[in-house]
Amino acid sequence: MNKFKGRVAILGSGNIGVSLAKGLVKSGYAEAGQISLTRRSAAGLTDLAEQGFAVSTDNAAVVANADIVVLAVLPQQLNNLLAQIGAVVDVQKHVFISVASGVSCADIRSKIGEDVQVVRAMPNTAIAIGQSMTCVATDNASQQNVEEVTRMFETVGSVVKINEDLMTSATALCACGIAFFLRAIRAASQGGVEIGFHADEALKMAVQTAKGAADLLLLMQSHPEQEIDKVTSPKGCTIAGLNEMEHNGFSSSLIKGIKLSAIKAGALYTKE
Numbered sequence: 001m002n003k004f005k006g007r008v009a010i011l012g013s014g015n016i017g018v019s020l021a022k023g024l025v026k027s028g029y030a031e032a033g034q035i036s037l038t039r040r041s042a043a044g045l046t047d048l049a050e051q052g053f054a055v056s057t058d059n060a061a062v063v064a065n066a067d068i069v070v071l072a073v074l075p076q077q078l079n080n081l082l083a084q085i086g087a088v089v090d091v092q093k094h095v096f097i098s099v100a101s102g103v104s105c106a107d108i109r110s111k112i113g114e115d116v117q118v119v120r121a122m123p124n125t126a127i128a129i130g131q132s133m134t135c136v137a138t139d140n141a142s143q144q145n146v147e148e149v150t151r152m153f154e155t156v157g158s159v160v161k162i163n164e165d166l167m168t169s170a171t172a173l174c175a176c177g178i179a180f181f182l183r184a185i186r187a188a189s190q191g192g193v194e195i196g197f198h199a200d201e202a203l204k205m206a207v208q209t210a211k212g213a214a215d216l217l218l219l220m221q222s223h224p225e226q227e228i229d230k231v232t233s234p235k236g237c238t239i240a241g242l243n244e245m246e247h248n249g250f251s252s253s254l255i256k257g258i259k260l261s262a263i264k265a266g267a268l269y270t271k272e
């Protein structure tokens, strides 16, 4: 692993900002001391300071000293943040990475300068364990900077480069998707309780079964239906259960939910 030589500023130390920071240190991408984390109030930063991160409530000061700047606040908090840092942006030095849903690279440039290089990244909460599915897109960053951002997120999971116009779709499928699969696992465990298992053992069984299903696809590079065909014996119990789920809208509800999340993901930010 080639350690990043510069400084990373992560503005907004919430779920994603902190998970990214910890993941980058764990993977060896950077030392904690190379990463500055900001929040609006000092409360909540003490813990992170004890772990060796540089912490601050002064976004502008942190940006002035950084090379890579990660915008990790909520979409509705972004304009206020960009107003604080606009004056210290250096287009020669800075690369901006925004993880905010529904905010385009052009939206960000319109607030901090038309020549600023902006890359959008859409990770998910599995970034906390180095297993994120992160989609990356840009409309103006150099290939070198896109490669650096890709390298950064590859240390905390897998990366797919996409066109920017698919970013809200990526948000629904991958970022919101974590919640969808978690709810499916939870529902399976509740089914397990109805048929005789204690809640803790039912959850353990459902989790390992879900992991096995995902790993079958990842490791065998096969298609879900190919693997399903191996489970469904003629006149068997799997096809009976699976068809009952489909009669009740299993695939349909997942598809409809993902479509609604994609619409919502594109409507979280107001430019003014």
Ligand SMILES: NC(=O)C1=CN([C@@H]2O[C@H](COP(=O)(O)OP(=O)(O)OC[C@H]3O[C@@H](n4cnc5c(N)ncnc54)[C@H](O)[C@@H]3O)[C@@H](O)[C@H]2O)C=CC1
Binding pocket: 011, 012, 013, 014, 015, 016, 017, 038, 039, 040, 059, 072, 073, 074, 075, 077, 080, 081, 099, 100, 101, 122, 123, 124, 125, 175
């Ligand atoms: N939670 C998730 O699964 C994912 C979230 N995202 C995106 O990441 C962004 C952050 O999401 P979360 O981490 O979940 O939100 P969060 O609410 O946990 O974190 C946001 C943090 O930013 C801080 N903050 C707000 N304004 C600030 C300012 N002016 N200066 C410094 N800090 C400030 C808040 O105090 C908070 O700690 C959002 O734009 C979201 O759309 C992207 C992918 C997945």
Ligand SMILES: O=C(O)[C@@H]1CCC=N1
Binding pocket: 101, 171, 175, 176
């Ligand atoms: O629900 C949300 O708005 C955020 C963005 C993607 C995942 N969580």
